[in-house]
Amino acid sequence: MSKNSLTDRPIYDITKFTTLDFPKNLAAILWFCGCNMRCPYCYNSPIVFGSGTISIQETLDFLKTRINKLTGVVLSGGECTLYPNLEELCNEIKSLGFKIKIDTNGTNPKLIKKLIKNELVDYIALDYKAPKNKFESITKNTNFNAFENTLNSLIQADFPFETRTTVHSDLLNEEDINCIIDDLYSKNYSRIYYIQNYLHAEDNVGQITAQNHPIETNKISDKIDTNFREF
Numbered sequence: 455m456s457k458n459s460l461t462d463r464p465i466y467d468i469t470k471f472t473t474l475d476f477p478k479n480l481a482a483i484l485w486f487c488g489c490n491m492r493c494p495y496c497y498n499s500p501i502v503f504g505s506g507t508i509s510i511q512e513t514l515d516f517l518k519t520r521i522n523k524l525t526g527v528v529l530s531g532g533e534c535t536l537y538p539n540l541e542e543l544c545n546e547i548k549s550l551g552f553k554i555k556i557d558t559n560g561t562n563p564k565l566i567k568k569l570i571k572n573e574l575v576d577y578i579a580l581d582y583k584a585p586k587n588k589f590e591s592i593t594k595n596t597n598f599n600a601f602e603n604t605l606n607s608l609i610q611a612d613f614p615f616e617t618r619t620t621v622h623s624d625l626l627n628e629e630d631i632n633c634i635i636d637d638l639y640s641k642n643y644s645r646i647y648y649i650q651n652y653l654h655a656e657d658n659v660g661q662i663t664a665q666n667h668p669i670e671t672n673k674i675s676d677k678i679d680t681n682f683r684e685f
């Protein structure tokens with residue numbers, strides 16, 4: 455990694471240990487600052503709006519102390535694919551012997567394809583934020599096509615990944631989720647689709663209030679395998 459990149463401070467925080475976030479791995483999570491979306495329900499405001507405090511050098515120094523203790527590293531955020539030297543960083547993390555999981559909103563298909571091609575990522579969690587007709591109003595991002603490009607590439611590559619949607623019933627209803635399911639079905643998505651119930655946090659990006667009720671899971675289509683989280 456170049457000397458200049460080592461002094462970058464793109465990381466807001468590091469979770470030193472998780473058994474939950476990276477399937478079949480004990481992992482650390484790197485929380486990258488900044489995001490190109492503004493999902494109202496996002497509880498990571500300090501990460502979305504803040505600036506990084508931890509340098510790449512400090513991050514790698516920490517990871518070196520975790521060799522043989524952890525098996526994986528999760529790159530999360532914020533939106534980690536906005537970090538311009540992510541490929542270099544993945545190379546460094548891989549050279550330490552860790553597997554890599556990336557959490558992404560899918561708006562950087564070019565980078566994702568490159569990381570897959572160069573075997574620099576092992577698992578991806580892709581947010582399917584909303585059906586196309588609601589994508590911009592929910593995320594404040596107009597690039598549904600980029601997200602769709604990422605989704606199609608992952609399906610076509612048969613890469614290990616999951617899609618997931620966070621649902622606040624004031625923002626998305628059962629019909630919206632079924633629209634997403636129809637789309638995944640039409641694309642031959644063969645993995646589990648995770649539907650995550652919104653859990654209220656006071657400090658959220660859209661200053662939204664708690665939902666009156668969660669969506670009704672019995673109204674959700676069974677065309678594909680779904681898994682309901684926190685319902």
Ligand code: SF4
Pocket residue numbers: 489490491492493495496497498502531532533559659
């Ligand atoms: S939930 Fe939305 S705003 Fe928050 S980090 Fe993810 S993509 Fe960005």
